Amino acid sequence: MSLSPQPRVRVMVVEDSLVVRQLLVHIIGRDPRLIVAAAVGSAEEALREIGRVQPDVISMDIRLPGMDGLEATRRIMSDHPTPIVVIADSIEDSSLKISMNALRAGALTVVEKPVGLSSAGYDGIADTICTQLYIMSQVPVVRQRSTVWRPNAPASLPTWEPDPRLSRPSILGIAASTGGPPALAKILGALPADFPVPILLVQHMGAPFMEGFASWLNGLMPLDVRLAQDQEIPAAGRVYVAPGDRHLLLSSAGTLRISAEPPVGNQRPSATLMFQSIAQMAGRRGLGVLLTGMGEDGAQGLFEMHRAGGYTIAEDESSAVVYGMPAAAVRLGGVSISLPLDLISSRIQRLARGDGE
Template sequence: MTIKVLLVEDSPVASTIFKRMINSADDMSVVGTARTGIEALELMPKVKPDVICTDLMMPKMNGLELTRAIMSSTPKPILVISACVQDEDKNNVFQLLDAGAVDVFPKPRSGNIEDYEMITQKLLTRIRVLSGVKVFTKRSQNISPILTNNGIPVKINRDNTNNTVSSTFVKGIKVLAIASSTGGPQAFQEVLSQFPANFPVPVLCVQHISTGFLDGFINWLKQYCHLSVVVAQTGDSPRKGYIYFPPERQHLQLDAQGRFYCVEGVAVDGHCPSATVLFQNVARFYGSASIGVLMTGMGRDGALGLLTLKQKGAYTIAQDEATSIVFGMPQEAIRLGASKIVLPLPEIAPKIMEIIT
């Protein structure tokens, strides 16, 4: 079956190039192009797309407004293709995920055809994955940003060095490790936003995300989390009250003293950073005093690492199929017997709190 793609892009040059790229695949076809969100909405009932690829910045109706309109009426898998990763608009890309878009993909900032050709196969793969997303999992609760008195979304940054940990927390668990891929930003938002400011252990994370989007992703998460969300730095020790992500294109590892060791390395399970690398490092240093969670994502990264954690006595959790945007990674972990328990997304954070209290 041919995957029908609606392309929403206000640049004639970019639209022509993307159309050629998509039509080069035997299993997909661009069934319509639009320069604004308004044009896209008018085309929707006529072309009946399987996947919508949209830019963020467009006249009359931008990508965010378009996504909200589509998801409130005729939900479809939406891939955001944007070059907004270096300026103030980069945070807006993740607002589209709030609105229901599934994934983000970088558009070359240059207009060079060579730069577009380099990303062709990655783009086609993303579209194929999204075409298989049939059900959009809605959050069981409305997650709102943390606001200042004047209503501006902010992250409440705290110096957690002297945080007093509630006596309801026990000391058996020393670290929480979580990983995800496609659909992960939304999953991370739901899970991490439920942890209180006195959460007693560091949270080490891996999210497969295109180069250039990490800062925007972290800034977006800061609006929802009571903990500090930061990029891990080599030589630092994990601290309670902090959520850590590796630098772009670097594995998140731990040295013999348990300090971060972030370095570019060979891709493991097809990725750098790799969930398996993180889980195996956590298993080696923390063993049974850890919790490992593998959430939605394409492929198998993290499955072997979660198995290592379980073999070391850690408590391991895999997200279930019904709430996973893409069930690949958790499914592989379940197949290997790597998960102690399989949970729907809304139950993951409460289970973690139950384990450590």
Template sequence: MTIKVLLVEDSPVAVTILKRMINSANDMSLVGTARTGVEALELIPKVKPDVICTDLMMPKMNGLELTRAIMASNPKPILVISACVQDEDKNNVFQLLDAGAVDVFPKPRTGNIEDYELITEKLLTKIRVLSGVKVFTKRSKNTSPILTNNGIPVKTNLENTNTTSSSFVKGIKVVAIASSTGGPQAFQEVLSQFPANFPVPILCVQHISSGFLDGFINWLKQYCNLPVVVARTGEIPQKSNIYFPPERQHLQLDAQGRFYCVEGVAVDGHCPSATVLFQNVARYYGSASLGVLMTGMGRDGALGLLTLKQKGAYTIAQDEATSVVFGMPQEAIRLGASKIVLPLPNIAGKIMELIS
């Protein structure tokens, strides 16, 4: 099946290069290009794209306004391709994710064709992933998102997700959470529910393109009652803090429980790696830890979550119905690494129940 792609981009040079990149794939077809969001909205019902790739900064209607319009009426998987990683633009990029875009991909700042060629396969992989994801219809700011699959509402299975647990867990000293594709929105939903007096540190890994970490953290800060910070080597994790590793560094713990952040070999294709985080937490905190693996492509985190469970930790995997991409939690479930499988809206409540 050929993936139909619509490109929304006002730079003629970028259009030419991106068009060549997309058409180089045997399984993709560029079905249209638009210079503005207004043109894109006119094209969508005609070309019926499977994936929409859009820039942020455009005349007449920018990428944020376009995303809001699409997700309110005719939801499609949207990939933001942008060079906007400057301080003044970072929050705007993540507002697109808040509006319903699925992922962000960095456009080379130089604009040189050689730099575009270096990222061709990564871009094509992103588009392939997005072509099969679920998307969220966002009707208004006052309405909860409705999970859809190609426009068809998906029923979420809420069985066995009540807040009464027969196996109450005592003595949790740390929460570790990881995700990939769809993760920024998942983190926002989970972390924003925790109170300012959350009694333990929260250690997190999110697979994100280089240059976007600071924007992601600043965006999360707008929704969270807890401080969201970048972990620093030598620091001891403090309660009521949310930590992410520096870009391209694993989040690890030394023998004294202090952060040890370092660039290392990619594990399951990623640095930072969810499995590295989970295995470090398992080694230091053991059964006094709680691990959560959420939406994402691939298998990173599955083995790490299994290690946590084997150490006696309580482990949670996000369910298929609410995962944008079910790859990572699905692999964990297949390995028997999750004690419980929950829909995204129930994860924060379960965590609070377990550490109360």
């Protein structure tokens, strides 16, 4: 008996340029996993049609006439929660800032907008768009309420008596994928400017967006956030972001190493490689945090940090947009504790102060 084929993922395309809209419809239409359920030219039209069309995923332009893609994302996530993939036409500051804020408002990822059939890299960009639309359509999204984010609001911690054998960390590694930007903004934004530990950060995102992502984070918080440079000496109170399509490692000399080694688990940068380098170089003075994301990147590395005596935190399922990477780390036995997002920053600060030593 033959199995019935899987139903195609229904995509709503929101794009004001007729040329680009037709190009996206062409790209999506040739993918056997996807089908275009609607293609509209404005956010207002998308909001009118979404209840009728009921797409599985939305391809969202950011620069739209009238209401922009950020406000459209906010309204969709409030009234008709649907996975949203931002299609960005520029890596300039203004466009990127809107894109990053759309991720904070509930969009799941951002990918490059295709330029034309004959442009360099067209096939790769087209494949990325289709794959991201398909994958993100599987993410269960929840209704986003409009709230005022207060990065320095203290979280209420449960009673915790730290192990007096814990070493004060000398380095903090944080990794995230799908759902990562808003989680990172919340955790890092609650750390003070005089935070006493350098921070290495891996966020899975398209290479062209990484510089803008670091700049966006830098504008949200007291910490100094920058793209990591090879052979740089990590300093307290700074966040070093893995550059696009490059691994970020801690070297035996205690400096940063930027590597073009092959992807690990299809990821470059790889959270596992970063955590492994911290395990090898910092041992029990390493602190690792693994946040929301699909797949298993980071799990093996966090396990090795844990085995080396470092303290490891995984985001709890209750707050993770996608409980893939943290769940894999828990299954391996590499997690000292699982905490919901609201409690992670406070725990990091207590560990960095050496409470309980």
